[in-house]
Amino acid sequence: MSEKYKIEFNNDLPIYSQLVAYMEKLIVTNKLLPKEKIPSVRELALLLKINPNTVQKALGELEQKGLIFTKRTNGKFVCEDESKIKKFKQELIYEKIKKFVDEMHKLQVSDEEIIKLVKGEEN
Amino acid sequence: MLKKLLKYDLKWVLKVLSIFYALAIIFAMGGRLMLEVDNSLLFKVLGGITLGLSAGMLIGCIINTFLRSWTRFVKNVYKDESYLTHTLPVLKKTIYNAKLISAIIVTLLTGIVIILCLFIAYYSENNMMQLKNWLEISLGSAASIKIIILTGINLFLEVIYIIVLGYAAIIIGHKSNGRKFLKSVVYGFGMYSLTQVCSLIFLFIAGWLNSDIMKLIYSANMPQLNVVYYVLYFSLAIYLLFIIFYYFLGKKTLEKGVNVE
Amino acid sequence: MELLETRNLGKMYDKFVALKDVNIKIQPNKIVGLLGKNGSGKTTLIKLVNDLLTPSSGEVLVKGEKIGINSKKIISYLPERAYLDKSWKVKDVLKFFWEFYEDFDQDKALKLLNDLQLDEDIQIGKMSKGMQEKLQLILVMSRRADLYILDEPLGGVDPATRDYILDTILSNFKEGSSVIISTHLIADIERVLDEVIFIDKGEIILCEDADKLRKKENASIDEVFRRKFKC
Incomplete structure (x- = not known):
């Protein structure tokens, strides 16, 4: 279980948002399966050598997004609803693409050129 | 808490002093034994030297009663160990009292050892009489x-x-x-x-x-x-x-x- | 009520100002980095909180009370020096802690010592310096305290030991309690910090939430520190 949680943190960015992004990635790529148990806050903090409150905050955000849920006594688990995860993955993809496209537009690359470049076709 | 502190203070001070105590008593007994066993010159000399050693140890006891008590205080209250002493949940006055009580106990012990050694080395009815006589001659017959x-x-x-x-x-x-x-x-x-x-x-x-x-x-x-x-x-x-x-x-x-x- | 608060705290040595007008507040459940160069006043501040120095001005409050028996009961302090009687054996010092601190968890200490394969009958003076430091850390972290104050726990140790020390701190501090770690080696510990306090020339320069500071400055705490002090 522990080998899944290997994050190279970048100290320049808030640790908590990096952890959220990393966990999202684990879930949408099925490295963490639906219904799978997530280690406790303390365990995760120890595993990642980061602050327990940071972990708490990150898990809280993931819970708000509906990607994980808390069973009263047993701890936190990955969302059971696969369609929900799929939907989240789509959103994530759109978000990333939009960011990428925006960047390209800023560099004055046209949509056609972007498509060509992504496909790997020569100009 | 006072008792616990006192226990550690006494332990530290007596760690060295107890050796002096033991040696003083052993030498006193050895010296007396040699003087009692044989009246030859050799034993008189040896007995005298052994009693002298006992006296030396007693002086060591007295000096160390002061030095160990003071050293303990400095080390425990002001040197590296003080980082532990002052962060214990006890009042400063309790720390101080423990040190003082330890010094009083050690002084009493040293006193007892000195009396004991004198007793071992010199007690006899004859000597006690001489002591009494000396007191009466110098201070009058009512001296006791x-x-x-x-x-x-x-x-x-x-x-x-x-x-x-x-x-x-x-x-x-x-x-x-x-x-x-x-x-x-x-x-x-x-x-x-x-x-x-x-x-x-x-x-x-x-x-x-x-x-x-x-x-x-x-x-x-x-x-x-x-x-x-x-x-x-x-x-x-x-x-x-x-x-x-x-x-x-x-x-x-x-x-x-x-x-x- | 704050777990720890200092009000206009100052310390002077004759004419040298070691600490000036320090006002900090530490809440429960926080890991706080007290960050500053050598000689910046970190240790002076920590010693004042632990009753090893007498303030020249101001005061220290722990849970609203002046320091004394009650504050000492709930603060577990690791000094930056060896402070145990070297003639003691490991088991003697365990007994000492057990006798004086109600919150000392002897089983935990034994377990941690066992992990290091440290023999209870060994004399402290005969242990290596590194081992003595680890023993002190174990004693301090085996208390169920409300506030742990660790003065330079990472100073001058190799990376493996650094990991061991951080692990020991993170896995043993009591849930809901706070930890203050003073250090000048910021990169090694900045990820475990909730809050950072920068101290320089005896004055508090900055108090901030760690992630907020990263976001605001777009840089690591280490980088922010370097920029501030240009070292």
Whole structure:
């Protein structure tokens, strides 16, 4: 279980948002399966050598997004609803693409050129 | 908490002193044994040397009663170990009291060992008679063991007074920034001299109130028995006064806080 | 009520100002980095909180009370020096802690010592310096305290030991309690910090939430520190 949680943190960015992004990635790529148990806050903090409150905050955000849920006594688990995860993955993809496209537009690359470049076709 | 602290203080001080105690007693017994066993010159010499060794150990006991008590105080309250001492959930005054009680117990033990060694080395009916005779000749026929006991208590109080004065000097010396040890020693000597002067003044006042005492100061003759008692009680009171004074001086200063390096 | 608060706290040595007008507040459940160069006043501040120095001005409050028996009961302090009687054996010092601190968890200490394969009968003076430091850390972290104050726990140790020390701190501090870690080696610990306090020349320069500071400055705490002090 522990080998899944290997994050190279970048100290320049808030640790908590990096952890959220990393966990999202684990879930949408099925490295963490639906219904799978997530280690406790303390365990995760120890595993990642980061602050327990940071972990708490990150898990809280993931819970708000509906990607994980808390069973009263047993701890936190990955969302059971696969369609929900799929939907989240789509959103994530759109978000990333939009960011990428925006960047390209800023560099004055046209949509056609972007498509060509992504496909790997020569100009 | 006082008991727990006291236990550790005593353990530390007695770790070295107990060796001196044991050696002093063993040498005293050895010396006496040699003198008893044989009356030859060889055994007389050997016995004498062994008793001398015992006396040496007793001097070691006395010196270490002071030194171990003071060293314990400095190490435990101001050196590296103080980082533990001052973060224990106890009052500063409890730390101070534990050290003082430990010093009193050790002084008593040293006193007992000295008496024990003297007893082992010299006790015989003949010697006791000689002692009694000497007392009667020098102080009159009414002199008794009481005078020896009073002198003993005086000696005991003197030791306690010097130890408490030492604690106060250490506490005040360590309040300053830098040269704490040197300043402690200087304060110690200063305070000692000052109290000696004070006690002389007290003695003159006593002499002014009681002309017999004034005679004691000026004449070389052996004094009257009642004057001796008077002086012994008087010095007892003075020592108690000084002990109380330095006890509170040290305690109040320590309670204001420390500056550990 | 704050777990720890200092009000206009100052310390002077003759004419040298070691600490000036320090006002900090530490809440429960926080890991706080007290960050500053050598000689910046970190240790002076910590010693004042632990009753090893007498303030020249201001005061220290722990749970609203002046320091004393009650504050000492709930603060577990690791000094930056060896402070145990070297003639003691490991088991003696365990007993000592057990006798004096109600919150000392002897089983935990034994377990941690066992992990290091440290023999209870070994004399402290005969242990290596590194081992003595680990023993002190174990003693301090085996208390169920409300506030742990660790003065330079990472100073001058190799990376493996650094990991061991951080692990020991993170896995043993009591839930809901706070930890203050003073250090000048910021990169090694900045990820475990909730809050950072920068101290320089005896004055508090900055108090901030760690992630907020990263976001605001777009840089690591280490980088922010370097920029501030240009070292």
